[in-house]
Amino acid sequence: MLFxxxxxxxxxxxxxxxxxxxxxxxxxxIVYFKWKFLKTNDPHYNKATHFWxxxxxxxxxxxxxxxxxxxxxxxxxxxxxxxxxxxxxGQTLAMEGMFSFFLESSFLGMFLFxxxxxxxxxxxxxGLLICLGSWASGFLIIATHSWMQHPVGYExxxxxKFVLTNFSALFTNEWLWPSYLHNQMASMVxxxxxxxxxxxxxxxxxxxxxxxxxxxxxxxxxxxxSSIIVxxxxxxxxxxxxxxxxxxxxxxxxGIFHTEKKGAEIVLIGQPDVKDKKLDNKIAVPNVLxxxxxxxxxxxxxxxxxxxxxxxxxxxxxxxYAYHIMVGLGTLFIGVMLLAAFQLTRNKLFQTKxxxxxxxxxxxxxxxxxxxxxxxxxxxxxxxxxxxxxRTADGASPTVSSGNTLFTLMGFVGLYALLGMLFAIxxxxxxxxxxxxxxx
Numbered sequence: 001m002l003f004x005x006x007x008x009x010x011x012x013x014x015x016x017x018x019x020x021x022x023x024x025x026x027x028x029x030i031v032y033f034k035w036k037f038l039k040t041n042d043p044h045y046n047k048a049t050h051f052w053x054x055x056x057x058x059x060x061x062x063x064x065x066x067x068x069x070x071x072x073x074x075x076x077x078x079x080x081x082x083x084x085x086x087x088x089x090g091q092t093l094a095m096e097g098m099f100s101f102f103l104e105s106s107f108l109g110m111f112l113f114x115x116x117x118x119x120x121x122x123x124x125x126x127g128l129l130i131c132l133g134s135w136a137s138g139f140l141i142i143a144t145h146s147w148m149q150h151p152v153g154y155e156x157x158x159x160x161k162f163v164l165t166n167f168s169a170l171f172t173n174e175w176l177w178p179s180y181l182h183n184q185m186a187s188m189v190x191x192x193x194x195x196x197x198x199x200x201x202x203x204x205x206x207x208x209x210x211x212x213x214x215x216x217x218x219x220x221x222x223x224x225x226s227s228i229i230v231x232x233x234x235x236x237x238x239x240x241x242x243x244x245x246x247x248x249x250x251x252x253x254x255g256i257f258h259t260e261k262k263g264a265e266i267v268l269i270g271q272p273d274v275k276d277k278k279l280d281n282k283i284a285v286p287n288v289l290x291x292x293x294x295x296x297x298x299x300x301x302x303x304x305x306x307x308x309x310x311x312x313x314x315x316x317x318x319x320x321y322a323y324h325i326m327v328g329l330g331t332l333f334i335g336v337m338l339l340a341a342f343q344l345t346r347n348k349l350f351q352t353k354x355x356x357x358x359x360x361x362x363x364x365x366x367x368x369x370x371x372x373x374x375x376x377x378x379x380x381x382x383x384x385x386x387x388x389x390x391r392t393a394d395g396a397s398p399t400v401s402s403g404n405t406l407f408t409l410m411g412f413v414g415l416y417a418l419l420g421m422l423f424a425i426x427x428x429x430x431x432x433x434x435x436x437x438x439x440x
Contacts, residue, residue: 002392002393002396003402004402004405004406004409005077005078005396005397005400005405006392007409008073008077008405008408008409008412009070009073009077009078010378011409011412011413011416012066012069012070012073012412012416013070013374014371014374015066015412015416015420016063016066016067016070017370017371017374018062018367018371019059019060019062019063019066020059020063020067020134020137020138020187021186021187021190021366021367021370022056022059022187022190022191022194023056023059023060023063023134024134024135024137024138024184024187024188024191025184025187025188025189025190025191025192025222025226026052026055026056026059026191026194026195027056027127027130027131027134027135028131028135028188028191028222029052029191029192029195029218029222030049030052030053030056030127030130030131031124031127031128031131032218032222033045033046033048033049033052033218034046034049034120034123034124034127035124037049037120038120038121038124044210044211044214044435045214046120047211047435047436048211048214048215048435049127050435051211051430051434051435052195053111053112053127054112054430055427055430055431057108057112058423058426058427058430060104060105060108062419062423064105065419066416066419069412071093076397076400077396077397077400077405078395078396078397079397079399079400080394080395080396080397080398081385081390081395081396083161084160084161084162084390084395085161085162085385085386085390087161087162087163087164088147088154088162088163088164088170089144089147089148091164091167091170092140092141092143092144092147092170093140093141093144095140096136096137096140096141096144099133099136099140100133100134100136100137100139100140101133101137102133103129103130103132103133103136104129104130104133104134104137105133107126107127107129107130107133108130110126111123111126111127111130114126135184138180138183138184138187139180142176142179142180142183143170143171143173143176143180145179145377146173146175146176146179146180147170147173147386148381148385148386148387149175149179149245149246149377149381149387150173150174150175150241150245150387151386151387151389152166152169152170152172152173153165153166153167153168153169153170153173156389162386162389174241175241175245178234178237178238178241179238179241179377181229181234182230182234182235182237182238182373183373185226185227185229185230185234186226186230186366186369186370186373187370188222188223188225188226189223189226189227189230189330189333189366189369189370190366190367190370191222192218192219192220192222192223192226192227192337192366193219193223193333193359193362193363193365193366194219194363194366195215195216195218195219195222196215196216196218196219196220196223196340196359197219197359197360197362197363198212198215198431199211199212199213199214199215199216199217199218199219199359200212200216200355200356200357200359200360201360201431202215202434203216203350203356204353204356204357204360207434208434208435208436211434211435211436213350216349216350216356216359217344217349219359220337220340220341220344220349221341223333223337223340224334224337224338224340224341227330227333227334227337228334230330230333231330231331231334235330236292239292239293240293242380243293245387246380246381246387247302247306247307248304248306248307248311248312248313249313249319249380249381250301251301251302251303251304251306251307252304252312252313252316252319252320252380253319253320253323253376253380254266254267254289254301254320254323255267255270255272255279255282255320256301256302256303256304257272257277257278257279257303257304257305258277258303258304258305259300259301259302259303259305259306260290260300260301260303261300262298262300263286263287263289263290263291263297263298263299263300263301264287264289264290264293264299264300264301265284265285265286265287265288265289266284266285266288266289266292267279267282267283267284267324268282268283268284268285269281269282269283270282270283270284272316272317272320274316274317277304277305289301304316310383313379313380313382313383314379314382314383315379315382318375318379319375319376319379319380321372322372322373322375322376322379323372323376323380325368325369325372326369326372326373326376329365329366329368329369329372330369332362332365333362333365333366333369336355336358336359336362339355340355340359343355
């Protein structure tokens, strides 16, 4: 039964997160376009604002539709978890719904339809508030997630329930800020590649070329900055948190089965053999992991052999691959953005067709990197729902059968497939028509 509970939540949250990861980053780019219009009075920037706002609105709607079922799952598949931790996670989740979601949704209609009534300056303000609501929503969700990874400010009662004893601790949690900034910058990477990819599409198609150049240039600038910040400092700080608070997770992420006492190598390629506790066919660089983690080439890094087996992540191979896919793609993004920025400074980016094709090809990959990043966090926390305090097996609903869960999972798969196709058709029409009709 637990397997199907986890599969259903994994599927619904994976599909759901395809949409917020674009809206959070895209909201900032939209604000930038509107700000540039106010500064320059160039109508291209205002039409770009409206173009991307239509795509934002569709993403927002899909995020709402696919996000609601996950909240119901807290009361169906994970009722025991909700009962025990509701006094804490209910705080942040309620704030996300009452404050950030309503802030975002309330001003979305004004931004879409109220420009003539509001005027351009107030139109910009509504866009800024949408961006604020979107980023606040991410903050409160990750505050919830961070408490599950590193619980603070709580007391556990005799009946096993968690109660909040320090409200401010939720927002000063040392796990929160690196996670939040890492997530938001990863969201910016997704948005940047989408904006740049559609810009490259217009240039290659020789349609809406002026907008294509604007989108490509904007995507490269935002993408270069955000892809670097994802790695340093946010990714580095987050990895150091894992080393400090979840060392067994770090060992599994890096495929360290045996403690490396004279400095740990960083593995570039390798396949974990959990049964024989080794990495097959590995390509590694000696001592680099110790330096990146501790600032010393010879520092010991604990392996899985230093921890009780019941504390090991339940899916070591899945965790290892998710982490390395995320890191590998993140490195690729930095390289592509650096190359594109170099070509941009030389005024050759718009003529470099293979790089334009690369941007179109790479558009799905930031989505993959973001999803595997979340898998890394979630698989790394297992077998715990609340790290080292509440096991996943103890949080599932005892009265919901595996048959019911499997049946609803199949329903979600079918429904989300239809929603996904409808979304793709609608977004495709927006992109086809472009920011303004092409004169015939």
